[in-house]
Amino acid sequence: MILLIAYRVKGYINGMNTTSANNETAEHALVPMQSVGPVPIRGPELDADLMVPLASYESPVWPSTQRGARVCERAGGIVTLILDERMTRSVIFEAHSVVVVAAAAQSLSERLDELRDVASETTRFGRLVNLNTQIVGKLLYVRFEMTTGDASGHNMVTLAADRLMQWILGEYAGLSYVSISGNLCTDKKASAVNGLLGRGKNVVAEVTISRELCKKYLRTTPEALHALNIKKNLVGTSLAGGLRSANAHFANILLAFYLATGQDAANIIEGSQGYTYTDVVGDDLYFSVSIPNVIVGTVGNGKDLGFVEDNLKALGCREKRELGENARRLAIICGATVLCGELSLLAAQTNPGELMRAHKTLERKGS
Amino acid sequence: MILLIAYRVKGYINGMNTTSANNETAEHALVPMQSVGPVPIRGPELDADLMVPLASYESPVWPSTQRGARVCERAGGIVTLILDERMTRSVIFEAHSVVVVAAAAQSLSERLDELRDVASETTRFGRLVNLNTQIVGKLLYVRFEMTTGDASGHNMVTLAADRLMQWILGEYAGLSYVSISGNLCTDKKASAVNGLLGRGKNVVAEVTISRELCKKYLRTTPEALHALNIKKNLVGTSLAGGLRSANAHFANILLAFYLATGQDAANIIEGSQGYTYTDVVGDDLYFSVSIPNVIVGTVGNGKDLGFVEDNLKALGCREKRELGENARRLAIICGATVLCGELSLLAAQTNPGELMRAHKTLERKGS
Amino acid sequence: MILLIAYRVKGYINGMNTTSANNETAEHALVPMQSVGPVPIRGPELDADLMVPLASYESPVWPSTQRGARVCERAGGIVTLILDERMTRSVIFEAHSVVVVAAAAQSLSERLDELRDVASETTRFGRLVNLNTQIVGKLLYVRFEMTTGDASGHNMVTLAADRLMQWILGEYAGLSYVSISGNLCTDKKASAVNGLLGRGKNVVAEVTISRELCKKYLRTTPEALHALNIKKNLVGTSLAGGLRSANAHFANILLAFYLATGQDAANIIEGSQGYTYTDVVGDDLYFSVSIPNVIVGTVGNGKDLGFVEDNLKALGCREKRELGENARRLAIICGATVLCGELSLLAAQTNPGELMRAHKTLERKGS
């Protein structure tokens, strides 16, 4: 989180005494947490059946996700892949004319190797992989994309971006500083850029479920679930003015997973923009979730909390591995878990009968 | 959360044993929590200076928000209002032809009083206030809007929607059930509908800060902050393909506030779609945040947790008041707190110097 | 078009001599025009088979649309409806605080009858039917919605909005003028507001085509066309970051129809945001287009051109009818024609074979 930078400096906040906040007795919000599963993960990078911890105030998230895990286990497991990974930060420069920013943008695109060396001065784990420039009038936005090892990488890329800005301001006389963050990044805001250009890990998970399993565990049919996905997730989301999104509730599972593993849960905003895609293949249901912006790390803020370390260890994400493999493993587990929760809720919504009975129960509670 | 309904029924989940999940020793995710403030709130509904609890893995959220609170206190406080409140659920019907759904949509719009009575059978706190229909081919989407008292109202409106569906299916022969949730609601997904038609509480908070205070507490000027808001929040967000959004990090403060007060934090997705609007008035900075979808309640899931009750009481949101007043008070506090955090971060981003120093510190940490 | 107003005033443009533009020998762009059809329209408001004129530089639009018309005729015709109609203009006011604009917004919503009377002073054909307000900080946006008879209504609603602004500024002391157009209207810009709140005529057209007809006239199957609509129009558009849109090329047919009937063709921007919805029902293909923002008129700019009058007469849109019926008839014809063109192109794209042969031909032309 970019905030992290702005306040890790001694004496940063002048003109005010922040003791009250800093010395205050630390408390904790206790968010109920349970493990669900085993979530049956199959794929080139990870093949395992894992109990997954989820922290939430919404108790139904556990049995719902578990029901999905159960049927996926019977169906042979969830094939889960990572398509891409990077973390981004955009900065803003300004000049007196578009002529200056256009020349700078052109030049920067040709000096990627130099920029990579500059970025490398700020981190031994991150690497600049690409940049994207956007120009509006005399404003130049540069979106830096980096791989960030096992960290989600918000701070790593921000530090690199700051160093890159200094270097660029030194190299291009006509440019001036506008902002270390230009919202083209974009961090924790609904947008199209993260899906199209990438931010975090792009995870796809899929499972094929027979008609029998659909009926026995989900009380539905491949046709009913496929039709619901079209009418609700695809058409309904578009009608709402949705943006690069077609799913029922990725956000619920992502929030619970992020909280249980010490992630910055505000990243569920990008995370919620993904696709549930279904098909009827022969007599089976093809069910998949595509989540382009899973933002997780196994090191960094929140990862040193006791319960987080325990959870990451239990998920096998604190092993000695190649740089980035622990974080990739965590993202894969996250994606497979989201599939379980999404599948279960959609199946429930195909059946008015189930909800009728549910209502009777709730009404007695007098909502 | 709609999930709540699907799993509150005994024996609901057949074909599987959910004991492992339900009987599992309950654990908790311990999210660090601190109070910041006092946040100086001024307005027709609430005039108070309150310490606000924020739970987050991102430690900078506390001093950042506190810096904003401090300068707002010196500036005379944050004027905060609620413009509107409602909770929504959309359902989907289908017919064999658009002729049938068009006639039903027209009829429903003329029978709002009857629909209101039907909805009232399911709740003594909620009231149907309006509906919006959308038609695509032979599909009919009906978005129900209700006031829900002191609850955020997800379950209340879902129960009412289910009863309304039963009634409508009985009244209109040609319609059939498609889904209790059609994503036009829209719940926890980035969209335009919630901002335009309303979901949750529409909160606006504003403060006017003199040039002197800007310099002393924020190390910036009214002109610099106004220019940054234009280039980063307005232009930058649009460049990213942002949707009904122009802010730096509403999501961070909303997440911390929601977790500390027992809210369903996945609602930060709608919450993140709001506006920071600034202006230079004479020699002062006008700074405001407009958050159309603050979704909070003082009763319901998560509100019975000990620390949540303590926090709600400390905020004065568990008093005997008119129906809905406790929740409105909580939403106002939320909006004012978001302003504090947004103001502080934007001010920091106007100053490259601050971040340079911050980086040196962080680098020693070896990110 | 709002421009219309700004230049109909004698001596408006001071400091410059506009003679060169005004006295210049008037020329014309000659856009090739052909009629296609008959387009078989069935529905409560219009039941007719009409030859529809289309003007375009893209010659394929004629045979393509005609192929669609032919198969729809065989299939029993296109059921076409208008769900809603209104024209909009939004204005912007400003105050020193959100308190003032919030009070004004609340008051305006309670004084709709008075506002209607004020609007009526400016037109004998238009009628204010509703308004929507949006508040950002101390800014107040008011979106006026009017019925506008047989005119598309851009000027009618702008004139009314200007009078309403004067009246509101007189009634609410704290407000000041910002703009007669606030882009919340929104006119000729891609947005979500026009689809959700309405602008122009909301037209839905549908047809049911047997497997035999699909094969004989479209060389495809109900299943193939339905699958393509899901993968291309629904998923593909969303991936592109599309907004309230799922169609292949509404814009092409709308442009050709608007040019041939003297409409302001820039309105194809709103028009392009609509839905192609398909289904396989038994052995048949259900095919529909939903176009929420068809903006056409039978009077006003461009309608007095000779060829336009001829075309409107040929379409039966210059008859003595109730106010608005000619324009409604024109919108219905437009929607049915869009369906013909959309159906034909989608069918072609289900067949790689057809395009292979097409390519060979084109290559000889040496593109």
Add this chain to the structure above:
Amino acid sequence: MILLIAYRVKGYINGMNTTSANNETAEHALVPMQSVGPVPIRGPELDADLMVPLASYESPVWPSTQRGARVCERAGGIVTLILDERMTRSVIFEAHSVVVVAAAAQSLSERLDELRDVASETTRFGRLVNLNTQIVGKLLYVRFEMTTGDASGHNMVTLAADRLMQWILGEYAGLSYVSISGNLCTDKKASAVNGLLGRGKNVVAEVTISRELCKKYLRTTPEALHALNIKKNLVGTSLAGGLRSANAHFANILLAFYLATGQDAANIIEGSQGYTYTDVVGDDLYFSVSIPNVIVGTVGNGKDLGFVEDNLKALGCREKRELGENARRLAIICGATVLCGELSLLAAQTNPGELMRAHKTLERKGS
């Protein structure tokens, strides 16, 4: 236009007789056309003062644009640049699993040179410059980007895409054909992809106007116009749920320019998604338009019409030049002309007085 392909094949449309359409006496829609200017263009690629033809049913477009041209001439001219150019077409493949499409996507990104050779077999003017892949479940979307010389390039890239599909289907056994157009292109639909990844020519035009000129020719001030741009184009468009757009009426000028120069005017949909960016620099107004998707050509459909040839010649776009230079020149002229029209309308909207008088005049006309 992709339609072009589907119908240029002899005997293509079987099962129907298209003679009625093809042999029908060709007519024309006569769109009034006038030249405005001179438009004073300054820049590295083009320095000229040109009379620009505009065809429209909306007569105000001429004096409005001309007023803008006049003030820009006095201000020293409009600096206009092209930042990027490419035309795109996306195709869809499908496999039985994400594993297959993920491997194919990875492989294709490493075989760009081979793909370039395949594309070159279909055209001697176009060149494949890049590709972007998107994966949803088992679907693979590949967006091909090509330079297309002096043609707008719709057909050129579609032909190349078709050949590329054939080649890819031959190389990757697990893939099957879904569509030659996947809407990720995206053609004539509102989206975010074209702005972020490029489609057509990315044009930026800017001018700096003194306070005196603002007052004399535009009856406004730098401050008033800058404030209006913020409140209307930036905030207002976002409130409307706008997408990558902040302008008043790019579409009006683009439509008139496209019709007068034989372009496929449906491309105004992408064209309308651009930015008006303003600033007050010292005592001057900085005014710019950024139009990422100007789609024009000097050869191809519509360019052989007599009046189009005359207009292109008069604009100097039919000279013997390097491949693509004529089209680039045309795009630059287009961008500068849009600036003139945008500037003039925004200035008018800062003055309620002007519109008041305008209304009185119009009322006499009895709208």
